Amino acid sequence: xxxxxxxxxxxxxxxxxxxxxxxxxxxxxxxxxxxxxxxxxxxxxxxxxxxxxxxxxxxxxxxxxxxxxxxxxxxxxxxxxxxxxxxxxxxxxxxxxxxxxxxxxxxxxxxxxxxxxxxxxxxxxxxxxxxxxxxxxxxxxxxxxxxxxxxxxxxxxxxxxxxxxxxxxxxxxxxxxxxxxxxxxxxxxxxxxxxxxxxxxxxxxxxxxxxxxxxxxxxxxxxxxxx
Amino acid sequence: xxxxxxxxxxxxxxxxxxxxxxxxxxxxxxxxxxxxxxxxxxxxxxxxxxxxxxxxxxxxxxxxxxxxxxxx
Numbered sequence: 219x220x221x222x223x224x225x226x227x228x229x230x231x232x233x234x235x236x237x238x239x240x241x242x243x244x245x246x247x248x249x250x251x252x253x254x255x256x257x258x259x260x261x262x263x264x265x266x267x268x269x270x271x272x273x274x275x276x277x278x279x280x281x282x283x284x285x286x287x288x289x290x291x292x293x294x295x296x297x298x299x300x301x302x303x304x305x306x307x308x309x310x311x312x313x314x315x316x317x318x319x320x321x322x323x324x325x326x327x328x329x330x331x332x333x334x335x336x337x338x339x340x341x342x343x344x345x346x347x348x349x350x351x352x353x354x355x356x357x358x359x360x361x362x363x364x365x366x367x368x369x370x371x372x373x374x375x376x377x378x379x380x381x382x383x384x385x386x387x388x389x390x391x392x393x394x395x396x397x398x399x400x401x402x403x404x405x406x407x408x409x410x411x412x413x414x415x416x417x418x419x420x421x422x423x424x425x426x427x428x429x430x431x432x433x434x435x436x437x438x439x440x441x442x443x444x445x
Numbered sequence: 446x447x448x449x450x451x452x453x454x455x456x457x458x459x460x461x462x463x464x465x466x467x468x469x470x471x472x473x474x475x476x477x478x479x480x481x482x483x484x485x486x487x488x489x490x491x492x493x494x495x496x497x498x499x500x501x502x503x504x505x506x507x508x509x510x511x512x513x514x515x516x517x
Binding site for chain 2: 285
């Protein structure tokens, strides 16, 4: 159950098995997309209602990433990706806020399976190298042998360690919290897990922020000057 | 039996080190913010990043514990 690759396949889409976590993610994407569509359909110069809220979010993210990543144009280029990470991760963390959700199919948070978090981390890793190449061109390869060629294996190891640690951090936190709530629910069925779930609300938000912040700082490090 | 003890040791030693590290980092950050409240935002961001790095090591221990329990 714990590291199950396809723990309950619902149906097959061609050769690809689709399990309940994938369906949960489709639902999340649908909800987020609907929100964005409703807010940005027939936009006006003077925003009202939902457009106001969405504009506030977009402006906040641009300012926030501009501050974290130092360079304005890089922050503007990658802020959409990073805030999508944030929204997706926080929604999928919160989708498991039902006691014992770890045992109910369809209500498990998708981020408690490490296939999902590894996918997110791989997107980050590819974006980091894309950002490096698009900012520095072929000079980007030089940072693999800085400060001197003897450091090549260490630098390569670092490139593997970054996505690995992103994967394990998100997956371990969410999965561990789910497991602890499930055990507590087994020991004392009523009211006792509530205290821990209050903590889970905070933890879900913090993990989403941490994943986004670390992705932002990796991108800033590979695309910024002077590495 | 020995697997259960191993899982317990893995998670407790990892938690011990991570806890000490997080305590030092958090305490120093609070000291810095108390001394210079105007750079609080920057320090908070850096604190979160460093706490995330510390926490990863603890989570590695937790992961090993889960793998051991899964083998039991």
